[in-house]
Amino acid sequence: MDTEALKRKAGERAVDFVKSGMVLGLGHGSTTIFALRRIARLLRAGELADIRGIPTSSQVERDAQELGIPLTTLNAHKQIDLTIDGADEVDGDLNLIKGGGGALLREKIVAQASLREIIVVDETKLSATLGVKWPLPVEVTPFGWRSQEAFLEWLGARVTLRCIDQGSPFKTDQGNLILDCDFGPLRNPHQLAGRLEARAGVVEHGLFLGLASDVIVGTEAGIRHMENLEYRT
Numbered sequence: 001m002d003t004e005a006l007k008r009k010a011g012e013r014a015v016d017f018v019k020s021g022m023v024l025g026l027g028h029g030s031t032t033i034f035a036l037r038r039i040a041r042l043l044r045a046g047e048l049a050d051i052r053g054i055p056t057s058s059q060v061e062r063d064a065q066e067l068g069i070p071l072t073t074l075n076a077h078k079q080i081d082l083t084i085d086g087a088d089e090v091d092g093d094l095n096l097i098k099g100g101g102g103a104l105l106r107e108k109i110v111a112q113a114s115l116r117e118i119i120v121v122d123e124t125k126l127s128a129t130l131g132v133k134w135p136l137p138v139e140v141t142p143f144g145w146r147s148q149e150a151f152l153e154w155l156g157a158r159v160t161l162r163c164i165d166q167g168s169p170f171k172t173d174q175g176n177l178i179l180d181c182d183f184g185p186l187r188n189p190h191q192l193a194g195r196l197e198a199r200a201g202v203v204e205h206g207l208f209l210g211l212a213s214d215v216i217v218g219t220e221a222g223i224r225h226m227e228n229l230e231y232r233t
Contacts, residue, residue: 003122003124005218006122006123006218006219006220007030007031007034007120007121007122007218008034008218009218009222009223010031010034010120010121010122010216010217010218010223011031011032011033011034011035011037011038011084011120012034012035012038013120013216013218013223014035014084014118014120014214014216015035015038015039015042015084017082017116017118017214018039018042018048018051018082018084019048019081020048020049020050020051021049021050021051022051022052022081022082023052023053023054023072023077023079023080023081024039024051024052024053024054024080024081024082024083024084025053025054025056025080025082025083025084025085025110025111025113025114025117026053026054026055026056026060026064026069026083026084027056027060027083027084027085027086027107027110027120028055028056028057028059028060028085028086028101028103028106028107029085029086029100029101030086031086031120031121031122032060032084032085032086032120033063034120035084035120036060036063036064036067036069037067039051039053039067039069040067040068040069043068043069044068051069051070052070052071052072052077053069053070053071053072054071054072054073054074054077054080054110055071056085056103056106056107056110057101057102057103057106057107057173058173059101059103060103074109074110074113078113079113079114079115080110080113080114080115081114081115081116082114082115082116082117082118083110083111083114083116083117083118084118084120085098085107085110085111085117085118085119085120086098086101086119086120086121087119087121087125087208087212087215088100088125088133088134088206089125089127089130089131089132089133089134090119090121090125090126090127090212090215090217090226091126091127091128091129091130092128093228094119094212094215094226094228095130095189095207095208095209095210095212096119096130096206096207096208096209096211096212097130097131097134097136097137097206097207097208098137098206098208099136099137099139099178099205099206100134100137102137102162102170102172102173102178103172103173104137104139104204104205104206105139105172105173105174105176105203105204106173107208108204108208108211111208111211111212112211116213116214117211117212117213117214118212118213118214118215118216119212119214119215119216120215120216120218121215121216121217121218122217122218122219123217123218123219123220123224125217126217129185129186129187130185130186130189130207131182131183131184131185131186131189132184132185135157135160135180135181135182135183136157136180136181136182136183136186136192136205136206136207137162137178137179137180137181137205137206138152138178138179138180138181138196138202138204138205138206139172139174139176139177139178139179139202139203139204139205140176140177140178140179140201140202140203141176141177141201141203142175142176142177143201144201145161145177145179145201147201148179148199148201148202149161149179151199152179152181155183155192155195156183156184157181157182157183158181158182159179159180159181159182160179160180160181160182161177161178161179161180162177162178162179162180174203176203186207189207189209190209192207193205193207193209210228210230212228213227213228214226214227214228
């Protein structure tokens with residue numbers, strides 16, 4: 001089975017947890033699009049009703065509008081019933097690296113406002129230790145970004161400014177830059193998160209620690225459901 005098929009299995013399985021009347025966080029990425037498409041099919045079939053989605057990026061907003069999923073805002077609904085999102089890397093404690101698509105700031109805001117955060121991935125995203133498979137995205141302000149680069153290098157990272165195909169810097173929906181930081185295996189991600197959160201000019205980082213309630217994994221053998229029993233409700 002190819003990776004796209006595994007992504008589809010995971011994304012569609014997560015929709016089983018969606019109920020009529022919910023406010024949903026709509027995640028960004030190549031796996032969550034399969035969840036959005038299934039939600040849209042169920043809405044058209046009348047099997048779901050009164051769903052309102054909060055998109056985590058302008059791209060997801062466009063996708064949801066094209067699919068006919070009704071949208072709302074986090075200002076109108078301060079609490080989200082359930083969010084379906086993807087991840088770039090997942091460890092055994094359900095900690096995540098996210099931000100490969102550049103939407104980490106909105107994704108974390110939505111995750112922190114969610115009663116349940118369901119992450120959908122294929123099995124290639126599982127890792128014994130974060131940082132082995134994916135560099136850590138760090139969103140920084142354009143003003144003084146070179147000083148953030150130097151700070152991140154001082155912390156031990158090899159830093160790359162994320163650029164688009166033409167070589168110009170990638171800009172987030174908020175107009176910020178992304179520095180992709182290869183720290184190697186992250187033995188103490190909580191400590192690193194604290195260092196980054198204390199730094200002016202660092203807007204957000206891609207360490208999502210203790211935020212996932214569930215991880216749905218598409219594997220060759222079928223669906224694997226990992227649960228965080230300590231997740232806050």
